[in-house]
Amino acid sequence: MNPTIKDVAKYANVSIATVSRIVNGLPGYSEDTKKKVQEAIEALGYQPNAIARGLINKRTQTIGVLFPEVSGMLSSEVLEGVENAAHDGGFSVIVCNTTSSGKRTVKYLRLLQEKRVDGIIFASEDVKEEYYKIFQEMKVPVLLVSTASSNYDLPFVRVNDFEGAFQATEHLIKKGHKQIGMIGGSKNDPIAGVPRMKGFKEALQKYSLAFSVAHITTNEGYRFQNGKESLPVLLKQLPNMTALFAASDEMAIGAMSAAHQLGIKVPEELSIIGYDNLKIAEMCYPALTTVSQPLKDMGQTAGEILVKLIKGEEKEAKSRYMPFTIVERQSVCDLRDK
Amino acid sequence: MNPTIKDVAKYANVSIATVSRIVNGLPGYSEDTKKKVQEAIEALGYQPNAIARGLINKRTQTIGVLFPEVSGMLSSEVLEGVENAAHDGGFSVIVCNTTSSGKRTVKYLRLLQEKRVDGIIFASEDVKEEYYKIFQEMKVPVLLVSTASSNYDLPFVRVNDFEGAFQATEHLIKKGHKQIGMIGGSKNDPIAGVPRMKGFKEALQKYSLAFSVAHITTNEGYRFQNGKESLPVLLKQLPNMTALFAASDEMAIGAMSAAHQLGIKVPEELSIIGYDNLKIAEMCYPALTTVSQPLKDMGQTAGEILVKLIKGEEKEAKSRYMPFTIVERQSVCDLRDK
DNA sequence: GCGTTTTACGTAAACGTTTACGTCTTTCTT
DNA sequence: AAGAAAGACGTAAACGTTTACGTAAAACGC
Numbered sequence: 001m002n003p004t005i006k007d008v009a010k011y012a013n014v015s016i017a018t019v020s021r022i023v024n025g026l027p028g029y030s031e032d033t034k035k036k037v038q039e040a041i042e043a044l045g046y047q048p049n050a051i052a053r054g055l056i057n058k059r060t061q062t063i064g065v066l067f068p069e070v071s072g073m074l075s076s077e078v079l080e081g082v083e084n085a086a087h088d089g090g091f092s093v094i095v096c097n098t099t100s101s102g103k104r105t106v107k108y109l110r111l112l113q114e115k116r117v118d119g120i121i122f123a124s125e126d127v128k129e130e131y132y133k134i135f136q137e138m139k140v141p142v143l144l145v146s147t148a149s150s151n152y153d154l155p156f157v158r159v160n161d162f163e164g165a166f167q168a169t170e171h172l173i174k175k176g177h178k179q180i181g182m183i184g185g186s187k188n189d190p191i192a193g194v195p196r197m198k199g200f201k202e203a204l205q206k207y208s209l210a211f212s213v214a215h216i217t218t219n220e221g222y223r224f225q226n227g228k229e230s231l232p233v234l235l236k237q238l239p240n241m242t243a244l245f246a247a248s249d250e251m252a253i254g255a256m257s258a259a260h261q262l263g264i265k266v267p268e269e270l271s272i273i274g275y276d277n278l279k280i281a282e283m284c285y286p287a288l289t290t291v292s293q294p295l296k297d298m299g300q301t302a303g304e305i306l307v308k309l310i311k312g313e314e315k316e317a318k319s320r321y322m323p324f325t326i327v328e329r330q331s332v333c334d335l336r337d338k
Numbered sequence: 339m340n341p342t343i344k345d346v347a348k349y350a351n352v353s354i355a356t357v358s359r360i361v362n363g364l365p366g367y368s369e370d371t372k373k374k375v376q377e378a379i380e381a382l383g384y385q386p387n388a389i390a391r392g393l394i395n396k397r398t399q400t401i402g403v404l405f406p407e408v409s410g411m412l413s414s415e416v417l418e419g420v421e422n423a424a425h426d427g428g429f430s431v432i433v434c435n436t437t438s439s440g441k442r443t444v445k446y447l448r449l450l451q452e453k454r455v456d457g458i459i460f461a462s463e464d465v466k467e468e469y470y471k472i473f474q475e476m477k478v479p480v481l482l483v484s485t486a487s488s489n490y491d492l493p494f495v496r497v498n499d500f501e502g503a504f505q506a507t508e509h510l511i512k513k514g515h516k517q518i519g520m521i522g523g524s525k526n527d528p529i530a531g532v533p534r535m536k537g538f539k540e541a542l543q544k545y546s547l548a549f550s551v552a553h554i555t556t557n558e559g560y561r562f563q564n565g566k567e568s569l570p571v572l573l574k575q576l577p578n579m580t581a582l583f584a585a586s587d588e589m590a591i592g593a594m595s596a597a598h599q600l601g602i603k604v605p606e607e608l609s610i611i612g613y614d615n616l617k618i619a620e621m622c623y624p625a626l627t628t629v630s631q632p633l634k635d636m637g638q639t640a641g642e643i644l645v646k647l648i649k650g651e652e653k654e655a656k657s658r659y660m661p662f663t664i665v666e667r668q669s670v671c672d673l674r675d676k
Numbered sequence: 677g678c679g680t681t682t683t684a685c686g687t688a689a690a691c692g693t694t695t696a697c698g699t700c701t702t703t704c705t706t
Numbered sequence: 707a708a709g710a711a712a713g714a715c716g717t718a719a720a721c722g723t724t725t726a727c728g729t730a731a732a733a734c735g736c
Binding site (some may be wrong): 001047050051054060062069070072079080083092093095110113115139280282283284285286 | 339385410411415449452622
Binding site (some may be wrong): 342343354359362386391392393 | 691692693694695
């Protein structure tokens with residue numbers, strides 16, 4: 001139905017090889033025939049078939065991106081960056097929503113394998129053995145973004161979670177807070193869970209502030225609801241807390257919401273610092289002070305590296321720690337002023 | 339490098355046709371050979387090549403989705419629904435971020451054409467003639483989601499914006515508000531702009547409340563910042579306003595933020611109702627009362643219809659108005675109680 | 677002006693599948 | 707038991723490209 005290279009060749013009275021050369025900008029034809037062929041292409045509305053191309057070139061110009069949830073604000077910002085870099089490099093991106101399910105992840109990886117994607121970006125989850133095996137089978141570059149792999153040597157793009165948490169806590173300390181709690185993630189989460197709690201703990205210790213298990217609540221997830229439910233618990237464990245560090249913006253905002261309901265004023269009576277710098281961080285009231293992960297940039301960088309790897313412009317992928325910053329808004333007050 | 343159907347055939351001592359039949363579940367072989375072939379597949383780790391398949395079947399099992407911005411919360415929820423439906427139907431989705439640019443949109447459409455996607459979902463923007471032409475060239479089903487086409491007859495999945503705005507306004511009226519303002523979108527936006535303002539206006543008129551141009555501010559976009567900047571303007575135009583309807587949640591929350599800063603209590607002194615029911619609507623404080631668009635459902639429904647269209651299970655695509663609801667939270671107060 | 681290099685093409689194989697068609701064997705049918 | 711029908715395969719063409727190789731003509735060198 002769509003015109004093929006044969007139709008163009010016939011129309012222009014040349015061979016398909018010549019058409020192919022012209023379309024691909026290879027040498028080997030006169031200006032005259034070039035014009036003839038271009039006219040034929042124009043007249044017929046010819047579009048090269050990327051499928052046929054892919055079959056012979058063994059390149060689909062497509063990458064796959066796996067997220068635990070595509071509508072999460074974290075994912076969607078990363079995705080935007082990835083898509084942007086991919087597009088600039090001449091690649092399309094197939095999104096996959098693993099819903100954090102191992103089965104679904106494997107199914108998607110198999111699918112991407114069948115579709116012969118040229119590379120993979122894997123976001124926000126730990127790499128299981130099962131996944132790693134498929135990565136190896138596929139023989140395509142893989143890049144981790146906003147996550148790392150404890151067991152396998154895979155290149156990643158992310159921020160240093162320990163440092164981020166450390167500095168967030170330090171920020172509170174420098175504002176004069178001494179009783180600081182944390183709404184943490186999961187103890188079993190080697191990415192966003194453990195390092196952030198460790199950063200929190202070591203910051204307190206560095207400044208010789210008290211630390212005990214009572215200073216942290218752990219949670220299954222990093223959602224609004226987790227934060228909302230955590231605040232009362234933390235408040236019971238640590239009644240004279242003046243500030244808290246939440247391991248995610250969503251949780252920070254959840255805590256803020258709970259504080260509102262309990263009649264606790266933020267930041268006057270309770271300072272809150274979050275982690276991520278999602279778009280909502282500046283939309284809530286008071287606007288949230290938080291550790292900014294350059295999510296879009298991380299996606300973009302990961303995309304760029306992947307593209308280079310695919311094109312062979314780079315041989316070995318180096319992991320990248322992205323810089324984070326503390327963006328100060330209105331949810332933390334300075335105790336020293338008083 | 340990857341084993342092909344030939345390798346499997348050789349390994350199992352059969353022809354490639356037989357392998358193909360077995361892989362595709364077609365009839366024409368004995369149980370014995372089936373077992374032999376399956377063992378060969380297992381042993382070699384054979385995965386059919388979707389590219390080669392696509393070439394001959396003229397089906398890529400892939401759809402393209404175009405968004406004006408992929409990291410928008412609206413888009414990301416729709417995307418999740420689309421991806422879900424696509425995956426269930428055996429399709430992959432390629433995301434395209436048009437950034438509302440005509441050029442980029444055309445470029446993406448051409449790309450999707452080259453990649454021979456089986457269908458397209460077009461979100462959140464008006465369909466220009468240029469786009470429509472490509473749709474026709476491509477001869478694949480197209481579905482609009484969260485938008486409609488004024489000039490072309492394309493099936494859509496969306497909510498009735500006029501009705502949504504009308505009922506949102508009515509909700510405020512029924513709570514006893516009489517001085518109601520609106521933070522609107524663009525006068526040139528035939529989708530989310532005009533109908534919502536019209537719904538607002540007609541609701542006021544139905545209840546014989548005053549209406550003038552001073553009751554509405556218009557904006558370029560639908561973002562937080564637009565809402566934040568609009569509130570003071572609207573307040574000047576309508577000093578004794580007790581409630582306002584914002585044409586998007588982001589703007590509503592922007593207005594709420596501005597109100598906080600101005601020392602205006604929400605909802606005691608100013609009630610706010612939004613539009614969209616994004617995830618942030620329940621995260622802000624006070625939680626936002628809003629018109630809920632079932633975004634994920636809309637994406638899902640659009641995806642399902644598209645898949646059916648592609649599979650030929652349905653011939654003619656019918657447009658669908660999705661039901662909206664008003665979800666009451668804490669940002670609107672009842673004046674009649676007082 | 678003759679041999680040599682370069683240019684401008686065309687031919688055909690290859691990529692990895694699906695599938696129409698043909699052939700041979702087996703199983704019914706009566 | 708003979709012929710027909712069904713079953714179990716194999717052969718080869720097709721899908722739309724790219725590209726190695728071949729060839730004829732043009733350009734060049736001296």
